[in-house]
Amino acid sequence: RRTLPAGDGWASATTGTTGGAAADAAHVYTVTTWDGLKAAFAAGGTAPKIIKVRGTLDADGDTCADFSAAGYDFDQYLAAYDPAVWGYDENLEGEKATPGTQEYLRDRSAAAQAEAIKADVPANTTLIGVGKGAGIVGGSLQINGVDNVIVRGLTLESPLDCFPQWDPTDGDTGNWNSEYDSAVVHNATHVWLDHNTFTDGEHPDATLPSYYGRIFQQHDGELDVVKGADYVTASWNAFEDHDKTLMIGNSDSAGATDEGRLRVTLHHNLFRNLVERAPRVRFGQVDAYNNAYVATTEYAYSFGIGYKSQLVAEKNSFTLPKGVSAASVLYRWNDSPVTTAGNVVNGAATDLVAAYNAAHADTPLTSGAGWTPTLRTHVDPARTVAEVVGRGAGADRLR
Structure with missing residues (x-):
């Protein structure tokens, strides 16, 4: 029944975040299966509820054949849309709308998987792992259009998209695009995600095959905060072994829903062995402090500075391997101002904007996000963050 403490990030603003703390005995559930979790979500409407997850819930069935539409055949799909046959000038939207084509059947198969693995989290809910190994494999938590949700103590293994779409027009040589994040905060408010992994x-990306010379990407994000979401705090989570990890704001054209929203606090999270988007930000006033970043040679960047973003990134710790420069920590998608202060890279105090600008004189970034975060509780010195976060972040560290 723990609630988000006062002053603990954006999710503590206005009404705060209490989840299901006020649940009566009739609205406390323990679930051991994915179907059981969906049933608990659906029970009791928006009355406060606490749902305890015991063990690992398997959301995605035994094989991809469980979701395949009759007539869908991946080998036929590859033959039909091989760039040597189809080329790179036309996407597959017309094929998707034409019954009987392999793209049409792929889309029907994808819809069946989506129905199975997505679960809608209701308002006024606390979802919490209990006991050792509590988590979800292959599921996608949809925190969509609701208020007051807490998710704590779960290991969330990314959904594996069985039916990625080939887009020959994505880039010069096409790309495979997948769906499904482990968790999506979509037009929801007052959400606290804490001590999850x-x-x-x-199924890391290294195990995925390639077709048409491009990786058959079966993962999307680990966490997305998009489409008018607001007042979110993510604390003491571990984000591990992923490519496109955390996106805040999904489109430059979403100003009508996103301007003045997407207020997110990230603190004391461990971002380990990631490639990019930790996070990528559009529009939002995002406060990222006291996070620990541990990179491999696959590292691309951590903070993506996107359209009208207002990112404050302070007192974070970065451990970068030999050959990866501090200039890589920031990536400029747009010239939005960013505040970086008190960060350390490999133990040394580093001005991240200055490091970026020294390496990118033609496309510099501007310092100063234009606002000052006030919703912080305890702030650790950057030099201690790697140890503090390494010791405390993740589902198995919830006490």
Whole structure:
């Protein structure tokens, strides 16, 4: 029944975040299966509820064949849309709308998987792992259009998209695009995600095949905060072994829903063995402090500075391997001002904007996000963050 403490990030603003703390005995559930979790979500309407997850819930069935539409055949799909046959000038939207084509059947198959693995989290809910190994494999938590949700103590293994779409027009040589995040905060408010572990688990990108010379990407994000979402705090989570990890704001054209929203606090999270988007930000006033970043040679960047973003990134710790420069921590998608202060890279105090600008004189970034965060509780010195976060972040560290 723990609630988000006062002053603990954006999710503590206005009405605060209490989840299901006020639940009566009739609205406290323990679930051990994915279907049981969906049933608990659906029970009791928006009355406060606490749902305890015991063990690992399997959301995605035994094989991809469980979701395949009659007539869908991946080998036929590859033959039909091989760039040597189809080329790179036309996407597959017309094929998707034409019954009987392999793209049409792929889309029907994808819809069946989506129906199975997505679960809608209701308002006024606390979802919490209990006991050792509590988590979800292959599920996608949809926190959509609701208020007052807490998710704590779960290991969330990324959904594996069985039916990625080939887009020959994505880039010069096409790309495979997948769906499904482990958790999506979509037009929802007052959401606290705490002490969870987000991971690709048994299916890291290194295990995925390639077709048409491009990786058959079966993962999307680990966590997305999009489409008018607001007042979100993510604390003491571990984000591990993933490519496109955390996106805040999904489109430059979403100003009508996103301007003045997407207020998110990230603190004391561990971002380990990631490639990019930790986070990528559009529009939002995002406060990222006291996070620990541990990179491999696959590292691209951590903070993506996107359209009208207002990112404050302070007192974070970065451990970068040999050959990866501090200039890589920031990536400029748009010239939005950013505040970086008190960060350390490999133990040394580093001005991240200055490091970026020294390496990118033609496309510099501007310092000063234009606002000052006030919703913080305890702030650790940056030099201690790697140890503090390494010791305390993740689902198995919830006490």
